[in-house]
Amino acid sequence: SPGRLQDKKLKITKFNCFAGRVLCHLDECGVEDINEAVEQAKTAFNIWGKMSGMERARTMIEAARIIESRREEIAQMEVINNGKSITEARLDVDSARLCIEYFAGLASTLSGQHVQLPGGSFAYTRREPLGVCAGIGAWNYPFQIAAWKSAPALACGNAMIFKPSPVTPVTAVLLAEIYAQAGVPQGLFNVVQGGQETGRILCQHPDIAKVSFTGSVPTGKKVSLYGIKPVTLELGGKSPVLIFSDCDLENAVRGALMANFLSQGQVCSNGTRVFVQKDILPEFVKEVVKRTKSIEIGDPLLETTRMGALVSRPHLDNVLSYVNQAKKEGADVLCGGEVFLPSDPKLKDGYYMSPCVLGNCTDEMTCVKEEIFGPVMSVLSFETEEEALHRANDTTLGLAAGVFTSDVRRAHRVVEHLKAGSCFINNYNITPVEVPFGGFKMSGIGRENGQVTVEYYSQLKTVFVEMGDVDSLF
Ligand SMILES: NC(=O)c1ccc[n+]([C@@H]2O[C@H](COP(=O)([O-])OP(=O)(O)OC[C@H]3O[C@@H](n4cnc5c(N)ncnc54)[C@H](O)[C@@H]3O)[C@@H](O)[C@H]2O)c1
Numbered sequence: 001s002p003g004r005l006q007d008k009k010l011k012i013t014k015f016n017c018f019a020g021r022v023l024c025h026l027d028e029c030g031v032e033d034i035n036e037a038v039e040q041a042k043t044a045f046n047i048w049g050k051m052s053g054m055e056r057a058r059t060m061i062e063a064a065r066i067i068e069s070r071r072e073e074i075a076q077m078e079v080i081n082n083g084k085s086i087t088e089a090r091l092d093v094d095s096a097r098l099c100i101e102y103f104a105g106l107a108s109t110l111s112g113q114h115v116q117l118p119g120g121s122f123a124y125t126r127r128e129p130l131g132v133c134a135g136i137g138a139w140n141y142p143f144q145i146a147a148w149k150s151a152p153a154l155a156c157g158n159a160m161i162f163k164p165s166p167v168t169p170v171t172a173v174l175l176a177e178i179y180a181q182a183g184v185p186q187g188l189f190n191v192v193q194g195g196q197e198t199g200r201i202l203c204q205h206p207d208i209a210k211v212s213f214t215g216s217v218p219t220g221k222k223v224s225l226y227g228i229k230p231v232t233l234e235l236g237g238k239s240p241v242l243i244f245s246d247c248d249l250e251n252a253v254r255g256a257l258m259a260n261f262l263s264q265g266q267v268c269s270n271g272t273r274v275f276v277q278k279d280i281l282p283e284f285v286k287e288v289v290k291r292t293k294s295i296e297i298g299d300p301l302l303e304t305t306r307m308g309a310l311v312s313r314p315h316l317d318n319v320l321s322y323v324n325q326a327k328k329e330g331a332d333v334l335c336g337g338e339v340f341l342p343s344d345p346k347l348k349d350g351y352y353m354s355p356c357v358l359g360n361c362t363d364e365m366t367c368v369k370e371e372i373f374g375p376v377m378s379v380l381s382f383e384t385e386e387e388a389l390h391r392a393n394d395t396t397l398g399l400a401a402g403v404f405t406s407d408v409r410r411a412h413r414v415v416e417h418l419k420a421g422s423c424f425i426n427n428y429n430i431t432p433v434e435v436p437f438g439g440f441k442m443s444g445i446g447r448e449n450g451q452v453t454v455e456y457y458s459q460l461k462t463v464f465v466e467m468g469d470v471d472s473l474f
């Protein structure tokens with residue numbers, strides 16, 4: 001309720017990323033708002049958690065239908081919220097809808113196990129919801145992240161309070177509106193606005209049963225220390241793509257672009273360390289640079305635009321400083337890496353940069369070691385498979401990895417040794433909602449999407465049933 005938030009002191013100013021103007025002001029939610037959201041969620045959970053899976057599924061399918069009918073409106077709002085191109089925003093809305101449909105399909109399949117014990121006794125397990133879950137989102141996929149968290153939570157019978165990033169606060173509210181319109185109990189999916197303090201209060205609330213967090217490694221570390229409650233962490237990456245000389249080069253070039261430039265390079269799973277086998281390096285670099293230079297940058301609402309604006313001025317400055325640092329450390333800027341000024345004067349204050357390819361990179365460079373989270377590809381060369389694998393795995397992160405080769409045995413051998421949660425063979429950055437997504441090492445704990453996610457939003461109760469007498473030792 002906007003009225004109740006008026007007395008809060010802290011304000012969030014949301015800028016329009018592609019024109020650099022103030023879009024709106026929001027009040028940060030504090031203890032009182034969160035208490036109220038939790039109370040509402042508990043009441044809603046008491047209704048929702050007792051419904052059958054089929055009943056929950058019906059409401060979720062209705063939410064998916066509303067998303068489909070409002071696809072264009074949501075996508076346009078996401079462009080304004082985040083700065084990405086309308087083409088990508090539509091795909092994000094589709095992924096959100098598909099996720100809700102997928103988990104609606106699983107809602108009626110939740111079940112336990114029956115175990116026979118001696119003497120006719122038996123035990124069975126019940127899969128039960130956790131209660132009120134907290135979802136905390138990053139700013140790169142605001143609507144999609146809210147759906148990827150709420151869909152499994154709701155399918156398993158939980159309520160969720162979701163806090164979007166203060167950098168992109170707008171579209172999660174649309175999702176709350178849609179769930180309400182679809183008929184979920186009031187307060188089952190609520191949105192609280194705010195930054196780190198709101199996030200901390202929410203996660204530490206004693207009635208929050210689980211936290212599902214998407215964001216950076218440093219914040220993920222804090223969230224994991226908030227208390228004894230289940231936590232899903234979807235964190236950052238610095239993923240490798242291994243391009244062998246026996247690959248289909250055209251496909252590998254396309255893969256490298258998809259691995260680096262979606263969402264202005266602001267993608268957790270991006271394959272930003274592109275290892276290319278030495279004998280095809282010149283040809284690969286020539287083609288990648290040519291295609292990168294031809295990426296259409298500008299007004300993200302135009303159909304022809306393929307790269308919109310970065311999410312904020314400070315983030316743009318940070319990404320550009322990584323390019324400067326790379327130059328100082330000896331990398332060659334093969335293209336891009338500069339502020340981009342669109343021809344439309346209305347967009348002159350937007351946060352645009354030209355996508356960048358860095359050549360002559362080595363493993364020790366900052367651009368190769370740290371997550372830049374912008375449109376910056378680092379190209380490295382290698383000679384042997386063993387060497388490439390060793391260098392690819394030489395990181396504390398392990399979200400994703402890719403391999404391009406026409407040798408099927410090499411593909412599976414390499415993937416077996418890659419230390420990453422999502423491995424792509426001859427493709428990159430596809431995330432069908434039917435398959436699990438999540439990281440190895442410091443890239444996270446737990447998974448989103450796929451059947452396994454049910455385990456992260458429910459708990460098992462074991463029931464022992466004695467058919468004889470108590471065999472007492474006393
Ligand atoms: N693995 C994935 O699925 C995935 C997906 C998207 C983004 N990411 C990662 O997210 C990062 C970029 O997102 P970001 O800059 O929004 O990350 P961030 O860690 O700065 O913020 C993420 C969220 O946490 C909140 N937050 C901040 N401090 C908090 C605290 N102390 N307690 C609770 N909540 C707190 C923020 O307000 C925001 O909503 C990148 O590292 C990227 O790789 C990972």
Ligand SMILES: C[N+](C)(C)CCCC=O
Nearest residue numbers: 262267268269429430431
């Ligand atoms: C849909 N993508 C592009 C694979 C992004 C997954 C979520 C990570 O940021």
